[in-house]
Amino acid sequence: METSYQRHPGQKDGKMAVVTPLFSVLTEMLLKTILNFVTNYKSFRFGRVSFMKKGKPDQHIVAVIHPRKNSKAVCSECGKPCPTYDTTREARRFEFPPLWNIPVFFLYTMRRVTCPEHNVIVEGVPWGDGKCTQTIEHRQFLANWAKRLSWTEVAECFNTTYGKVFRAVKWIVDWGLEHRSLDGVESLGVDEIQIRKGHHYATLIYQLDKGFKRLLGIEEGRKEESLKRFFDKFNKETKGEDQRSKKVKFVCSDMWKAYLNVIGKYCTNALNILDRFHVKGHLTDAVNETRKADVAKLKKDGREPILKKSKYIFLKNPENLTDDQATKLSELVGYNLRVIQAYLMKEDFERFWEYKSAYWAGRFLDDWCVRAMRSKIEPMKKFVKMLRKHRELLLNWFKSKGLSSGAVEGFNNKVKLTTRKAYGLRTFDALKIVLFQALGKLPEPKFTHRFW
Ligand SMILES: [Zn+2]
Numbered sequence: 001m002e003t004s005y006q007r008h009p010g011q012k013d014g015k016m017a018v019v020t021p022l023f024s025v026l027t028e029m030l031l032k033t034i035l036n037f038v039t040n041y042k043s044f045r046f047g048r049v050s051f052m053k054k055g056k057p058d059q060h061i062v063a064v065i066h067p068r069k070n071s072k073a074v075c076s077e078c079g080k081p082c083p084t085y086d087t088t089r090e091a092r093r094f095e096f097p098p099l100w101n102i103p104v105f106f107l108y109t110m111r112r113v114t115c116p117e118h119n120v121i122v123e124g125v126p127w128g129d130g131k132c133t134q135t136i137e138h139r140q141f142l143a144n145w146a147k148r149l150s151w152t153e154v155a156e157c158f159n160t161t162y163g164k165v166f167r168a169v170k171w172i173v174d175w176g177l178e179h180r181s182l183d184g185v186e187s188l189g190v191d192e193i194q195i196r197k198g199h200h201y202a203t204l205i206y207q208l209d210k211g212f213k214r215l216l217g218i219e220e221g222r223k224e225e226s227l228k229r230f231f232d233k234f235n236k237e238t239k240g241e242d243q244r245s246k247k248v249k250f251v252c253s254d255m256w257k258a259y260l261n262v263i264g265k266y267c268t269n270a271l272n273i274l275d276r277f278h279v280k281g282h283l284t285d286a287v288n289e290t291r292k293a294d295v296a297k298l299k300k301d302g303r304e305p306i307l308k309k310s311k312y313i314f315l316k317n318p319e320n321l322t323d324d325q326a327t328k329l330s331e332l333v334g335y336n337l338r339v340i341q342a343y344l345m346k347e348d349f350e351r352f353w354e355y356k357s358a359y360w361a362g363r364f365l366d367d368w369c370v371r372a373m374r375s376k377i378e379p380m381k382k383f384v385k386m387l388r389k390h391r392e393l394l395l396n397w398f399k400s401k402g403l404s405s406g407a408v409e410g411f412n413n414k415v416k417l418t419t420r421k422a423y424g425l426r427t428f429d430a431l432k433i434v435l436f437q438a439l440g441k442l443p444e445p446k447f448t449h450r451f452w
Helices: 021-038 136-143 153-156 162-179 224-234 259-267 276-300 311-315 324-334 340-355 359-375 378-389 391-399 406-421 428-440
Strands: 044-052 060-067 084-087 092-099 102-108 113-114 119-123 185-194 200-209 212-220 250-253 271-274
Touching: 021 044, 021 060, 060 153, 060 428, 092 136, 113 162, 113 359, 119 311, 136 153, 136 162, 153 162, 162 200, 185 406, 200 224, 200 406, 200 428, 212 224, 212 359, 212 406, 212 428, 224 259, 250 259, 271 391, 271 428, 276 311, 276 406, 311 324, 324 340, 340 359, 340 378, 359 391, 406 428
Parallel strands: 060 102, 185 250, 250 271
Antiparallel strands: 044 060, 084 113, 092 102, 113 119, 185 200, 200 212
């Protein structure tokens, strides 16, 4: 629209005016209508709304906000209406979700109020907090895209920075953590993940109740302190027998001593169950150790390297083997190898989980352990010792009817997938935010409009 570039009356230098008055009035009305449609700030109204064709960024929309007449400012701490103390000198710019990818900013001059409780304090505004230059809507907008794209991609797509995306997601996650309810949790799952190469672990705690499964906590490390930190937060504002950890009925965990100790201390009314997924993990490790020893022995004896490329055959469940792997496995069975013996024992152990009664499962377990000890395969003997030590906890599995067996494993897979997708996350904080956003089922602030 060429005619829209006219000289502004009173403009002396040769520069073009931004828009003609008529165009500006229509644009303003249109933009104001849209803004009123997507927001509901009761005590505030939109003033001038301009479409700017220069400045920073070079194209953007600025909407000036004014307090409504006769409306009282509220304290940003307690939300109570208070008398105005003064008005800041400069208007503050708040970023709002873009319109047709044109950045939108609010311009508002913050007031300070005198609160009987909080003294002279900046007022509270419904679109943000005084410290941040992003509106809550903009944070939610970026955070929701961050569920589907990496943080770098979100920054690229919406003309913003990685740092702003990070802060947006963090704010939304923190809001969710503050507003979530921790009451009524009856089943917990504890798991560990390796977060970086070397001995860098994180302890993850899940709620595993029927109909409500979510990530409840992430703590750095896998020591007693790690899990203790979680339970102290979990029990916050509850005391004595009313402590949330005392109302937990089932805790599903690995045989890791640090965890067992803390669970025993905090969840005094719970049945501690060794998770099938973790037991299987230890058994698979034992088979893998046996394979390694066999490979070394074959090499030492100068024999044919028949175990070459066999690692995953022994790690996978038989039903997941490819045709080639299945053929190779049946060939290997013909050789008298320790790994084959260990592998068959591992498959045999699966029967343990199918028992209905703890008594018969216990009988099976004891027989299986005797057979495994007789095999004289060191890694298997080590596994047996671990089982014998935790016999009671293992049999608790049969008393925990209804606790989903695949839940911890399912979460473990999702966590791996999420952290892989969120490559480039260097800090533990970032990892925590990403995982909580993906698996925490956190509540979100409510808006009049969905911007994403
Ligand atoms: Zn106050």
